[in-house]
Amino acid sequence: MRRFLVAGLGVVASLISLALIINDYRSIIDVFELAEPTGSFGIYFRLGGLAAGLAVILVTVCLLLPGSQSAFRSGFAVVAFIPYLLAAIAALPCFVSSRPGALCGVGLVVVSYLSIPVVIAAAIAFIATAQRRAVKMAGLAGALAFAGFAAAAQALLAPADPEQCRKLSEVTKRSNCLKVLAGRRRDEDICRAIEFRTTRFRCLHEIALDKGQAQLCEEIRDDAPIKVYESPAVLFRDTCFQNMAYALHDHSQCEKIEASQLRASCEAGVP
Secondary structure, three states: OHHHHHHHHHHHHHHHHHHHHHHOHHHHHHHHOOOOOOOHHHHHHHHHHHHHHHHHHHHHHHHHOOOOOOOOOHHHHHHHHHHHHHHHHHHOHHHHOOOOOOOOOHHHHHHHHHHHHHHHHHHHHHHHOOOOHHHHHHHHHHHHHHHHHHHHHHHHHOOOOHHHHHOOOOHHHHHHHHHHHHHHHOOHHHHHOOOOHHHHHHHHHHHHHHHOOHHHHHHOOOOOOOOOOOOOHHHHHHHHHHHHHHHHOOHHHHOOOOOHHHHHHHHHHOO
16 A cells, blocks of 8 residues: 555656656756856756656656565655655645736745755665666666766757857847857857846956956946946946956956945955
8 A cells, every 4th residue: 555655646746747847848958058047056957857857757657667566665755756746835826826926936946956956866765775677777777868868968959159149039048148158168259249238247257257357347338328227337347346356366456446335345355
């Protein structure tokens, strides 16, 4: 009876994980196309979530195999399944309310983010302690297949030049793709082609620090009026000069900061 309960739990968890994978499909592609704006968070959250979801499905399939009642340690399976049930509960506010708030999905993101290593570790322990050699081989094959998929997707989807980034339909995706490509190539010219102003500023900031070229901070300016809800370019420029001063141990960079308090902090902090 216990096996059937755990297997039932696994079926529910697998359906939830499959729904999350399907819902997240476009964002997973964005990771490989360099269009995921959240950077390392996105890589961990999207690819880690995909790996965890597939691991849950594999564990469930193993539990449903004929004669598997004594072949596995079901405790590891339960540990792998529970986070997906919690994720479904966390997502309920987005569905039960007629007017869900803008933050209704935060609980789902937090639970999913924290549970990724737990689910993967539990699935590995489940496969590693299995009594059937075929199951262990299937687990190893699944891990290699996932690594192969990631490598193939990277080779096929990752842009090799700025023109490929410009083919993306959304401005935020185009801008982030160019920013990542600029960082990999250490090329400020690519930064200058970024449409989204804050992404362009951050790109110039990072290249300036990477290459030790403070003059790139001077380029953090707006050539046209900005929206009332946007932050002035001077805020980004001042931060760039401050970080350059720290990186180069150069007090002269502090003198270029317009905000008096930040300039004083910079002068006091540079050795």
